[in-house]
Amino acid sequence: MPLDVKPGLEARKFKLVGTRPLRPDGIDKVTGRARFGADMSAPGMLVGRILRSPHAHARIRSIDVSKAAALPGVKAIVTRDDFGDCPDDLVDIRDNVMAREKALYEGHAVAAVAAVSASVARQALKLIEVDYEVLPHVTDVEKAALPDAPLLHDDMVTQGLEETPAKPSNIASRCQFGHGDVDKGFAQADLVVERKFRTEATHQGYIEPHACLATMASDGQADLWVCTQGHYYVREACAGLLGMDLSMLRVTASEIGGGFGGKTTVFLEPVALALSRKSNRPVKLVMSRDEVFKASGPTSSSSIWVKIGVTRDGRITAAEALIKFQGGAYAGSPITLGAMSAFACYALENVKSVGYDVVVNRPKQASYRAPGAPMVAFAVESVIDEIAGQLGMDPVDLRLVNAVNDGDKSSYGPKLPKVGLRQTLEAAKAHPHYTAPLGPNQGRGIACGFWFNFGGQTCVSLNLNVDGTVALAVGTPDIGGSRASMSLIAAEELGIPYEKVRCIVADTSSLGHNDITEGSRVTFSSGLATIEAARSCIQVLCARAARIWDIPPEAVVWEDGHARPAGPNAGEFEPMSLAEIARLAPKTGGPIAGHAEINAGGAGVSFATHLVDSEVDPETGRVSIVRYTVIQDAGKAIHPAYVEGQYQGGAVQGIGWALNEEYIYGEDGRLQNAGFLDYRIPVASDLPMIDTVIVEVPNPRHPYGVRGVGETSIVPPLAAIANSVSAAAGVRLAELPMSPPRVLAAIDGMKAAAE
């Protein structure tokens, strides 16, 4: 659907879109009434618990559940034997949900119990006897890629090479993007900077652990209540793993206490259903925080080499990156997205990025906001910053010289549609933050970021009630205020107050398929579907008014929430409001509704520029973030407060990723910090108020100009903070997190080199 443009107007004038009403789920959430994954109960419900591997890598010789099964109160036990053949695309999911021949990481599920109480379930887990043959392990991405590394999968042969290797390895695949001739480009450069970077795995850090309640009746009909970003995907995965028809499983998405990409797959859900099927009772499974860290997906750790050449006036002549991501124990790290996005901010004649997807003995990674892009942006934007320093150029000016414009060929292939990077850079330069004085031991950093955004399959049903209110059903779980945004859009289209629309997230049996809430797609895709549904409803409303007035339907227009006669032969009638037409609906043909089922394409890419001031304590190496400004292109902000919330949230998660968060493994391959005391996410007292600037460069493929906003905001922070800390400390920090010991070591190293 193209941008709505009326003759003589640059952009559509909105009445409600762009305002900041309260979110419909707000009261429930602040009063504790909202029902999250663990809040649902059912009569006769059992408690599930999962037995997990204590070893990073071990062959499972046998599993003896006989003693556990004999324990009074135990109603069902499932192991690998309860998960049989499944579609090819679910094999890794199945094996991750319940280990088969080998446990591939500490925390890998080995068996599960359903019992009448948590204490009985825990006792039962202790009675399950697993005979392990402990194997050598590897958790580091570089070491795992070596030829003599412990091998996780005997049949893993690297894909994407010109010649298929004769031997298996831990390198799942290679990918490459780019164009031009980088060697030629580097030969034209006056300055070439190259550097290696490393980032550690970080968890999405959602506050609500994974939780679900599964009920399967003896006739095979099943219900699943689950906290997830994609209940339709959960239905497909569970049905595929358990051999069910999709129609036999109804999945309802609970309120969600954070997802950030980490709730786009299944961990507990097929196990809960299998336990329910075996026990013929409802089964609730809830992860502990320890399990969340050890058995749900963090993002990849990475090793990245970047080389960029420039002329004296700052024009990039060539850019190259070699990127290695570990994605845990199975193939599927976000390496392609990382490699594609590496240089997407810049218009380049010669560019090449090569990526490797490596498996290690860690939990299978899951998506985390703009998967793959933040780590690569950290490396690229750090080198850009270093080049600006060496050229003596303003870092914004250097980026402006090279920033992509509309129609430029992107580093990942296609030419770019209408883009707003330059506008975010210009807004950064004009912002008071950019020229504010810095204090002692403080440094300022800047970085840009890019994300693709996407659309996808989406359904919306809009039902008009007889009192003139609207029930709006969407199929995309609300992780960022989307119910408010959808209500705004429906109210805007229909011409009624925001308060007259109530938006719900429908279950999988109530709407057709909806893709997962991911890829910053919901405001774009569900928004498009809501517009279509509302416009379809308006057609019915106009048709009803036409019949009431006994004039042709084309002689009726919809304006400001009213049907009005229009045209030379329409006649003179008082306009009818939506509420009046709704009240007469039972007599004029029955219920009035609109719906839309779409596969939304044309989601606009988005760019951001972040400004950060940090202060480094030279005695301890501790970093404080003293000022932070996010500037990002939203296309059109439907509900600016929630757009700002996405900007702020991305910055905050980036601050944690940059400064403190990391998965720390011991020599035994076990995670050393599986809890929020030792894995430190930022809390309010760690943070300044995050300032935001919403730039609006309309996406021409959306009637209002909307672009996704949820992910781009986490792409620049790692680099922006690293540039800021490097400026404050006087030494380049190239490894994350920039924890106090690491910063102090860098400062000490710099001092030692100077002596």
Next chain:
Amino acid sequence: MVEVQIWGSLQQAADGRATVEIADVATVKALFSALAEAHPGLAPHLEKGVSVSIDGQIFNDAWFEPIPDGSEVCILPRITGG
């Protein structure tokens, strides 16, 4: 005539070619059929799922999306998100 760009590591499946010229394709579905016929190595990748960029706009699973003559078309790894 449409010139289709193939991303780096998929080029080996396209017999080593970075670009492929395809005539008389009006939709993504027709494009996929023509590509698979010209370069059978691409067929499993197209079947597994890719994204298609048409003049800079990215689409997933959009068989009937029109491809205007002379468009810039790129086959990309499937774009997802978190």
